Amino acid sequence: MSIPLVDLQIQHRQIELEVKEAFERIMTSGAFVLGPDVVEFEKRFAAYCGVPHCVGVANGTDALELALRALGVGPGDEVVLPANTFIATALAVARAGASPVLVDARDGDLLIDPEAVGPAVTSRTRAIVGVDLFGQVAPFEALEQIAADRGLALVEDAAQSQGARRYGRPAGSFGDAAGTSFYPGKNLGAYGDGGAVTTSREDLAERIRRLRNYGSEIKYHHPEAGFNSRLDTLQAAVLLAKLARLDDWNAERRDAAARYHERLRDLDGLRLPTTDAANEPVWHIYQVRVSGRDEVLAKLHDAGIGAGIHYPVPIHLQGAFENLGKTAGAFPVAEAAAQEMISLPIFPGITEAQQERVASVLRAAL
Numbered sequence: 001m002s003i004p005l006v007d008l009q010i011q012h013r014q015i016e017l018e019v020k021e022a023f024e025r026i027m028t029s030g031a032f033v034l035g036p037d038v039v040e041f042e043k044r045f046a047a048y049c050g051v052p053h054c055v056g057v058a059n060g061t062d063a064l065e066l067a068l069r070a071l072g073v074g075p076g077d078e079v080v081l082p083a084n085t086f087i088a089t090a091l092a093v094a095r096a097g098a099s100p101v102l103v104d105a106r107d108g109d110l111l112i113d114p115e116a117v118g119p120a121v122t123s124r125t126r127a128i129v130g131v132d133l134f135g136q137v138a139p140f141e142a143l144e145q146i147a148a149d150r151g152l153a154l155v156e157d158a159a160q161s162q163g164a165r166r167y168g169r170p171a172g173s174f175g176d177a178a179g180t181s182f183y184p185g186k187n188l189g190a191y192g193d194g195g196a197v198t199t200s201r202e203d204l205a206e207r208i209r210r211l212r213n214y215g216s217e218i219k220y221h222h223p224e225a226g227f228n229s230r231l232d233t234l235q236a237a238v239l240l241a242k243l244a245r246l247d248d249w250n251a252e253r254r255d256a257a258a259r260y261h262e263r264l265r266d267l268d269g270l271r272l273p274t275t276d277a278a279n280e281p282v283w284h285i286y287q288v289r290v291s292g293r294d295e296v297l298a299k300l301h302d303a304g305i306g307a308g309i310h311y312p313v314p315i316h317l318q319g320a321f322e323n324l325g326k327t328a329g330a331f332p333v334a335e336a337a338a339q340e341m342i343s344l345p346i347f348p349g350i351t352e353a354q355q356e357r358v359a360s361v362l363r364a365a366l
């Protein structure tokens, strides 16, 4: 029995008819760019995140970059972010023209360590980006305090947390603005690239609406230089169909995580993921930790289990960010996690039998 890391076909089968009808309608109408489905999706996703504004953009990296730009982040500025995140968080900072300043994670839930953020702030710091890693919201109340005390902007990278909550507050509602990704494998995934910024700040929403559309509000009038970064109407139709089912699908992920916990908790040498008590995670990724990871991972792969690593190389050890001048040893928690993590298959619709098999192969491998 081979088991993929993520099975997108299960979700597709549930929305197939709805999506085909929507695609027919959009193809007939010709409203491919910023059509009514985009407007409707923005309205519904803003409500889902508990904020008044959502601006659909081309992908999650752009969402973060445009949020930072709208906040005035640019050349000469520093932006603090965690070392263990997907590279896009740091790329968004660099593309806005600012310098990423990395900080380590907390050992345990692997979220950004707020204790490390204060000491990283300098006179050039302009913003902090907290990342909702693996489906858990970052400790934003602590980041909000630092941002308020030091006069900094705060951005939530909510690419991995659609539907999650912290102290009951929805992901996508933290900081000045949040950027999310609708990459197909995300909890809310499109059929291609997509992203969005959610925010309570009307000024930011307006600015991002211009920035995503060549810097224009009125056709052929461009008060500032912008980008072409819009959420496609076809993708918005897929996202509308999926958003209606997201809570159910996230509940299935929670059940699956509980089953892994149950089946794996007695395994010697295996560290299970920990959940911050304030969080209701949505298990974008279910990662365990083990020493001798590469050997264990190879055994899982040999058995046809599509386990992965998120992420094998922390940002500061990537060639792309060599210029930051940080070497091995700079962020010990992120580096240890990168050596030990294995992401197990998790997706809505994963069966008990599939999870049982993952657990038994893992047991044997240990």
Ligand SMILES: Cc1ncc(COP(=O)(O)O)c(C=O)c1O
Residues within 6 Å of the ligand: 059, 060, 061, 062, 085, 086, 088, 089, 131, 157, 159, 160, 180, 181, 182, 183, 193, 194, 195
């Ligand atoms: C934490 C995080 N930030 C940003 C991104 C970037 O999103 P995208 O791939 O849509 O540009 C992703 C996903 O790919 C992500 O996981």
